[in-house]
Amino acid sequence: MTETPISSRDNPIVKRLKKLAESARARRAAHMTLLDGEHLLAAYLDAGGRPHTLVRAASFDAGRLAPFAARCPQTKAIVLPDALFAELVPVATPTGVLAEAAWLAPPAPAAIQLVVVLEDIQDPGNLGAMLRTAAAAGATMAVLSKGCHDPWSPKALRGGQGAQFVLPMQQGADLVTWLNGFTGRSVALALAEDSDFYALDLNGPLALIAGNEGAGLSAAVCGAATRCAHIPMAGWIESLNASAALAVAVFEAVRQRRR
Structure with missing residues (x-):
C-alpha cells in the first residue's frame, strides 16, 4: 500500500x-x-x-x-x-x-413486505439504530421524511453499523403521499391510542411508522395510516425511546411471521 x-x-x-x-x-x-x-x-x-x-x-x-x-x-x-x-x-x-x-443504493425488491417509515427523527444515533434494527429484522425498505436527520452523516452511520449499505432507503419522502400509495397495511405507533399493538395481525405487506423523539407522529401521518396502536407498558414510564419502540414493533412482526 x-x-x-x-x-x-x-x-x-x-x-x-x-x-x-x-x-x-x-x-x-x-x-x-x-x-x-x-x-x-x-x-x-x-x-x-x-x-x-x-x-x-x-x-x-x-x-x-x-x-x-x-x-x-x-x-x-x-x-x-x-x-x-x-x-x-x-x-x-x-x-x-x-x-x-x-453512498450505496441497494435496489428495492419487487415485493415490499416490511417497511419502516420514520417521521422527523432528529438524533443521528437514534436514526442509525433504527435503520440497523430494520436491517436486522429483514425489512425491505426504510422511508424517511424530509425532517429526518441525514442518514449518511458520520454519526448516523456509526449508529447504523452498516445498515445504510444494505437497506434500501427513500429519503425526503412526503409520508402522507407515500402511505396513501402503499397497498399494504400501515400501523402508526402512537401513545394515545387504545388499540393494543400486540393484538394486531402483522402478517402480509406492512409499514410500521415511528415518529419524532419528542413530538411523536403528526396528526396527518397518523390519519394516513391504516390504524394507530400503542405498545402496552407496565409501571410508571410514560413512553419508550423512539428507537426502542420501533425495535419492539419490528420484531413482533418478525415473531408473528415465523409462526
Missing part, C-alpha cells in the same frame, strides 16, 4: 473531507460521506462499495489498514498527522481510520 503524506489544512483533499464531515449539504451534493473505523469500512467493502480515499492517522498502525487497501487497490491512500486527522473526525472517539465513500 502506497500512502501519500499530507500535512497542510489547505490541501484540497483535506478541505473536501472536512466538508463531508461537517455539512449535510455537501454530502447530498456529492452523494459522498465519511466512514469512521475499520468495522464500517469492512461492511462497506462487503456490500460491494469501493471507497474513494482511505485516510489514516499517523499513529494508527499501517499494517491494520493494509488488508482493506488490498481489497480496493485503486483507492488513493493518505496519512495525516494526528492533530490534522482529529480535525476531520466527526465523532467523539476516533478510531484512526477514515474512508471517503460514495
Whole structure:
C-alpha cells in the first residue's frame, strides 16, 4: 500500500473531507460521506462499495489498514498527522481510520413486505439504530421524511453499523403521499391510542411508522395510516425511546411471521 503524506489544512483533499464531515449539504451534493473505523469500512467493502480515499492517522498502525487497501487497490491512500486527522473526525472517539465513500443504493425488491417509515427523527444515533434494527429484522425498505436527520452523516452511520449499505432507503419522502400509495397495511405507533399493538395481525405487506423523539407522529401521518396502536407498558414510564419502540414493533412482526 502506497500512502501519500499530507500535512497542510489547505490541501484540497483535506478541505473536501472536512466538508463531508461537517455539512449535510455537501454530502447530498456529492452523494459522498465519511466512514469512521475499520468495522464500517469492512461492511462497506462487503456490500460491494469501493471507497474513494482511505485516510489514516499517523499513529494508527499501517499494517491494520493494509488488508482493506488490498481489497480496493485503486483507492488513493493518505496519512495525516494526528492533530490534522482529529480535525476531520466527526465523532467523539476516533478510531484512526477514515474512508471517503460514495453512498450505496441497494435496489428495492419487487415485493415490499416490511417497511419502516420514520417521521422527523432528529438524533443521528437514534436514526442509525433504527435503520440497523430494520436491517436486522429483514425489512425491505426504510422511508424517511424530509425532517429526518441525514442518514449518511458520520454519526448516523456509526449508529447504523452498516445498515445504510444494505437497506434500501427513500429519503425526503412526503409520508402522507407515500402511505396513501402503499397497498399494504400501515400501523402508526402512537401513545394515545387504545388499540393494543400486540393484538394486531402483522402478517402480509406492512409499514410500521415511528415518529419524532419528542413530538411523536403528526396528526396527518397518523390519519394516513391504516390504524394507530400503542405498545402496552407496565409501571410508571410514560413512553419508550423512539428507537426502542420501533425495535419492539419490528420484531413482533418478525415473531408473528415465523409462526
